[in-house]
Amino acid sequence: MEFGDILFEKESGIATITINRPKALNAFRRQTLEEMIQAFEDAGQDPDIGVILLTGAGDRAFCVGGDVKEWGPSGYDGSSWIDIGLPVIRLQEVIRSAPKPVIAVVNGYAIGGGHVLQVVCDLAIASKNAIFGQAGPKVGSFDAGYGTAYLARLVGERKAREIWMLCRQYSAEEALNMGLINKIVEPSELMDEARNWANEILRLSPSSLKMIKASFNADTDHIHGLTQLAFGALNFFYGTPESLEGHRAFIEKRTPDFSEFRARGERS
Ligand SMILES: CC(C)(COP(=O)(O)OP(=O)(O)OC[C@H]1O[C@@H](n2cnc3c(N)ncnc32)[C@H](O)[C@@H]1OP(=O)(O)O)[C@@H](O)C(=O)NCCC(=O)NCCSC(=O)c1cc(O)c2ccccc2c1O
Numbered sequence: 001m002e003f004g005d006i007l008f009e010k011e012s013g014i015a016t017i018t019i020n021r022p023k024a025l026n027a028f029r030r031q032t033l034e035e036m037i038q039a040f041e042d043a044g045q046d047p048d049i050g051v052i053l054l055t056g057a058g059d060r061a062f063c064v065g066g067d068v069k070e071w072g073p074s075g076y077d078g079s080s081w082i083d084i085g086l087p088v089i090r091l092q093e094v095i096r097s098a099p100k101p102v103i104a105v106v107n108g109y110a111i112g113g114g115h116v117l118q119v120v121c122d123l124a125i126a127s128k129n130a131i132f133g134q135a136g137p138k139v140g141s142f143d144a145g146y147g148t149a150y151l152a153r154l155v156g157e158r159k160a161r162e163i164w165m166l167c168r169q170y171s172a173e174e175a176l177n178m179g180l181i182n183k184i185v186e187p188s189e190l191m192d193e194a195r196n197w198a199n200e201i202l203r204l205s206p207s208s209l210k211m212i213k214a215s216f217n218a219d220t221d222h223i224h225g226l227t228q229l230a231f232g233a234l235n236f237f238y239g240t241p242e243s244l245e246g247h248r249a250f251i252e253k254r255t256p257d258f259s260e261f262r263a264r265g266e267r268s
Helices: 030-045 088-097 113-120 146-155 157-166 172-177 187-202 206-220 223-237 241-251
Strands: 006-011 014-019 051-056 061-063 102-106 109-111 123-127 131-133 183-185
Touching (some): 014 030, 014 187, 030 088, 051 061, 051 113, 061 102, 102 113, 102 187, 113 131, 123 172, 123 187, 146 223
Parallel strands (some): 051 102
Antiparallel strands (some): 006 014
């Protein structure tokens, strides 16, 4: 398989998907997501693969979410009614429905939609210098559904609301303490540790693991409906002056000024 935005490797039962846009801190665009979906589907169906690792290229970022520089006035090119040209829902679903464990190997920033990707993985191992957070309300966007309701399952409602309502950044240690990730290691040990976890998993019954994952998922599958509603709402929100202010502020490297939108609470 030929890919441009990702690397896809398979070795000794482990598939590794690496988002390979380090100059943009591994922000994703449509092509990135389409390639990731294809790779996850392939690895999910491959009987020789028992574990899938998801990571980012370079040493600065796992993924910082949607590539804000590729937004047009009403979203991304190729918009559909729900995915705004970015098939994020489909990617989240293929990660959840892959019938084997998916481990997020977080090697730096996991921000915005990139953070939600690590949230929907089954397990997460991070380097000591990893940084976690949501950023949508800063840039006039939101990756809600799994990004909100499932996040609350991981860290509790209070913390999840704090993460979204303040858009702060959290250290790996804070992430570990709030139950957002499973383990922290030195940056130089990250991939080895991820492979150790994967090899431990490879010694277990694949059918048991598949059913266990399905049973965990069944308890939260209704969130898929919330995700669809949220992305439908995002489609309406994109291109409004409020959303554009967040977008322009990011491009112009300034603090956004949303004050004029506070009173309206409606599409302006
Ligand atoms: C991540 C940061 C905190 C890093 O800060 P730092 O100071 O260390 O580095 P720089 O800010 O100088 O960044 C280096 C370089 O990378 C560019 N960059 C960073 N983030 C993005 C991005 N998201 N898109 C494009 N480019 C990015 C940055 O501009 C610099 O480039 P230069 O050319 O200037 O050198 C900090 O960078 C930061 O806060 N970044 C923004 C993160 C963010 O807002 N993420 C959320 C984006 S919205 C989103 O995730 C999203 C999710 C979805 O599911 C969607 C679904 C459907 C539609 C849209 C969606 C969507 O937008």
